[in-house]
Amino acid sequence: MSKPVPDKAEVALEYPDKFYVGTFEHSSRFEAKLDGSGIALVLQHPGAADERKSVHLHINFGLLAGILRELARSVAALPKDDIAHREQLAEALDELQRALGAK
Template identity: 65%
Template sequence: MSKPIPDKAEVALEYPDKFYVGTFAHSSRFDAHLDPTGLALTLERPGPEDVRKSIHMHLNWGLLAAIIDEIATNIAAIPKDDVVHREQLHESVAALHEALKAP
């Protein structure tokens, strides 16, 4: 079941002869779920055909773990006074940590 995007996502896809960029904001929706091999993520922007768009990504477990490691290594890039975003990340990571401890 998709949920409203609480903030914003920007996606860029670059090919040798083409470049696509899209923004997904509050009017967009997302779905993230786990399957046997990793994380499936979908971002959808509803609307008429000329503005409607979606992206679908799948990250296998190893890549997902490497991304989380990279985030941890670079977390200092979030300013110390950006309490709201730091707290959002802290709560989400704590929930993930607790979920991983469950049998």
């Protein structure tokens, strides 16, 4: 079940001969779920055929774990006074840990 995008996502794909960029904001929707080998993420922007866009991404668990570790190492780059974003991330992480049975 897809949900409204609560903030913003920017996606860029770069190939040797092409460059694609797209933004997904509040009028867009997302879906994220675990499957047998990783996470599936879908970002969708509805609208007329010339405005519609979607991105489908699958990340295996090993890569996701590596991404989370890199995020942990770079959290110092998030300003200490950015309380709102720190709380959003901490609350989401707590929810994931509870769901995994890690707490």
